[in-house]
Every structure is written in structure tokens, then in C-alpha cells.
Amino acid sequence: MPTSLVLSDEVRDAVASGAPVLALESTIFTHGLPRPRNVEVALEAEEIVRAAGVVPATIGLVGGVPTVGLSTDEIVSLSNDDSVVKVSLRDVPVAAAKKLNGGTTVAATAFLAARAGVRVFSTGGLGGVHRGAQQTFDESADLGTLAGLPLVVVSAGVKSILDIPLTLERLETLNLAVVGYRTTDYPGFYVSDSGYDIEYSVDGVDEIVDIVGTRDGLGISSTLLVANPVAADKQLPIDVHDAVLASALAAAEADHVAGNDTTPFLLDYIQRETKGASLDVNVEVYRGNVALGAQIAAALR
Incomplete structure (x- = not known):
């Protein structure tokens, strides 16, 4: 195990013994959700994982130390830290050297x-290819990183603010296999069907194994x-989604929003528009992905 990486005792023992472990990200509670809901969702996710007989491994940087298996106190502390930074893979060494607290992206x-030996990871939505990438080359680091890691990652597709067809093309180019969980409709995070299809579906976790x-x-x-879609009765209503998305994209263009400011703006x-x-x-998406990820982790033992 790399000396620069810290594992909680629980995660270390589980990995060593072959017990099931599920990785969880920290940006959902450091940057993705408002307080105090962020802490509630983070701790609820860990409870869902434990209820399935799986060890949760929430990951983040504490004082610059990459930590796999944050304690409850560490989760609460990061959730309430106004100075916590958003850390992608390229940022990890810099944030570590500067001893920063960080929420880790996908x-x-x-x-x-x-690196810690955890095989399954549940998140909300993946990063992908941004609209207009033909000119900007704006593509999430998630795709290239996942192309070199032998994991199972559960998500509800990518957010519909991204260019979904181009993202699917990039997944193919990068040899990232995509299977829909009981569907061939590729989900668009807020909606269960983005309007684009994928080739394969699986009927249960045994097929994934x-x-x-x-x-x-x-x-x-x-x-x-x-790709695990949100239930149709829990999704953002299609007409609302389409109208608000079109309005958001128009507003971003009118305000000349570009680069890293685009995603948070949208x-x-x-x-705000959906109140x-x-x-x-x-939150509903995340709960579903955590529950499915725990099932997969348990089945991969």
C-alpha cells in the first residue's frame, strides 16, 4: 500500500480479508449539496452500504492526506469547511503538498x-464531453482516468447539460464498456432516458459479476x-427538464459563461428554476446508485 495513502482500519481489514467494500466520493457533500442536507446524505449513504453487509469507503483529503474510509467526524468536518477544495486526480499531489482539505471527484x-484495492464505486453522475467540445476540447478527466482502472462504477449516466452522444462516442473510443441496469436506454441523470440507446443491458448483479x-x-x-437510471416516477418531469435545460443553456450563452464556470452555472x-x-x-439518484453498488460489491466477493 502506498505510504501516501491512508486507509481506515475498517477498510484495510476488509480489503485484506476479501470482504466487500464500496467506494463513495466526497464532492457530493463538499460541493454538490447544500448544508445541512450534504451531511445527511453522506451519512445515509454509508448506512445504506452497511445495511447490505458492505463496508463503506468514503474518500477525500484530510489535511492533504488522501484517505480511503473517512470517519463520521471527518465527513462532518469536510461538509462544513468553507475552504475545502474540489480535487480531481491531477490536483491530488498539489492539494497533498499544500495540506488542503479536499472533496474528491469521480x-x-x-x-x-x-490504489486501495477497492473494486466497486458508486457515484451520482459521470463527467463527460461538454457541449461545444469540438471547439473547446472540454472533456472531463473522469473518462480518461476510468479507461485505465479495472473498477465497476455505478452512475445514472451523465448529466443532460453535457453532450451525451459525444460522451458515448468517447466511451467507445476509450474501451469503456457500458451496460444498462435492466435497460438499454442511457440515462441522463435527471431523467431515466436521455433519448440515446446503449447496446447492452444486464438483468441482475450476477451478470455484472x-x-x-x-x-x-x-x-x-x-x-x-x-448505467442505473432513476425510477421514472422519481425523475424530473420530462417537459420541465427539457424547458429548463434549454433556458439554462440560453442563459449561459447570453451571459458568456464558459470553461470551468459552465457546469456550476447550469x-x-x-x-433555482425547478425550485x-x-x-x-x-439525492434520489445517489441513493439508488449506492444501493446497487453495495449489491455488486457483495456479489463480487
């Missing part, structure tokens, strides 16, 4: 999970992406 969480076994046996080192706009309904969907 890319950073996935990398640290893999078989896929992982074959992948690992062949020495393929890319992540298996499990998400904040959607949250918080998009936030409720976000």
Missing part, C-alpha cells in the same frame, strides 16, 4: 479506490460502467 475517487470475471481474466484494465440555474426539485432527483 476521477480522484476512482484512482484512490483502485460474470462480465467482471471475464474482463479480469483477459487482463483488460478499463472500468465497467453500470446546475445552479436548473436548481429545488432537481436537487431532490440528485
Whole structure:
């Protein structure tokens, strides 16, 4: 185990004994949700994992130390820290050297999970290819990072503010296999069907275990992406989603919002225009992905 990476005793013992562990990111409670809901959701996720007989490994940086298996006190502290930084994989060494507190993105969480020997990771939505990427080359670091890690990552697809068809093309180019959980409709995070299809679906976790076994046996080192849509009765109503998304994109263009400011601008706009309904969907998505990830982790023992 790298000396620069700290594991909680519980996670270390579970990995060493082959007990199931599920990785969880920290940006959802450091940057994604308002207080105090952020702490509630983070601790609820750990409870869901434990109820399935799986060890939760929430990942973040504490005083610059990459930590796999944050304690409750550490989760609460990071959730209430106004100075906590958002840490992608490229930022980890810098944040560590500067001894910063950090919430880890999908890319950073996935990398640290893999280094710790954790095989399954649940998140809300993946990063992807941004709209207008043909000119800006704006693409999330999540994709390239996951292409080199033999994990299983459960998500509700990518947020609909991104360019979904281009994202699917990039997943194919990067040899990232995508299976829909009981669907071939690729989810768009806020909605169960983005309007784009994927080729394969799985009916249960046993199929996922078989896929992982074959992948690992062949020495393929890319992540298996499990697309788990939010339930149709919990999604943002399609007409509301489409109208608000169009309005948000128009507002961003009118205000000349670009680069790293685009995503937070669009998400904040959607949250305000839906009077918080998009936030409720976000939480519902996360709960479902955590529950499914725990099932997969338990089955991969």
C-alpha cells in the first residue's frame, strides 16, 4: 500500500480479508449539496452500504492526506469547511503538498479506490464531453482516468447539460464498456432516458459479476460502467427538464459563461428554476446508485 495513502482500519481489514467494500466520493457533500442536507446524505449513504453487509469507503483529503474510509467526524468536518477544495486526480499531489482539505471527484475517487484495492464505486453522475467540445476540447478527466482502472462504477449516466452522444462516442473510443441496469436506454441523470440507446443491458448483479470475471481474466484494465437510471416516477418531469435545460443553456450563452464556470452555472440555474426539485432527483439518484453498488460489491466477493 502506498505510504501516501491512508486507509481506515475498517477498510484495510476488509480489503485484506476479501470482504466487500464500496467506494463513495466526497464532492457530493463538499460541493454538490447544500448544508445541512450534504451531511445527511453522506451519512445515509454509508448506512445504506452497511445495511447490505458492505463496508463503506468514503474518500477525500484530510489535511492533504488522501484517505480511503473517512470517519463520521471527518465527513462532518469536510461538509462544513468553507475552504475545502474540489480535487480531481491531477490536483491530488498539489492539494497533498499544500495540506488542503479536499472533496474528491469521480476521477480522484476512482484512482484512490483502485490504489486501495477497492473494486466497486458508486457515484451520482459521470463527467463527460461538454457541449461545444469540438471547439473547446472540454472533456472531463473522469473518462480518461476510468479507461485505465479495472473498477465497476455505478452512475445514472451523465448529466443532460453535457453532450451525451459525444460522451458515448468517447466511451467507445476509450474501451469503456457500458451496460444498462435492466435497460438499454442511457440515462441522463435527471431523467431515466436521455433519448440515446446503449447496446447492452444486464438483468441482475450476477451478470455484472460474470462480465467482471471475464474482463479480469483477459487482463483488460478499463472500468465497467453500470448505467442505473432513476425510477421514472422519481425523475424530473420530462417537459420541465427539457424547458429548463434549454433556458439554462440560453442563459449561459447570453451571459458568456464558459470553461470551468459552465457546469456550476447550469446546475445552479436548473436548481433555482425547478425550485429545488432537481436537487431532490440528485439525492434520489445517489441513493439508488449506492444501493446497487453495495449489491455488486457483495456479489463480487
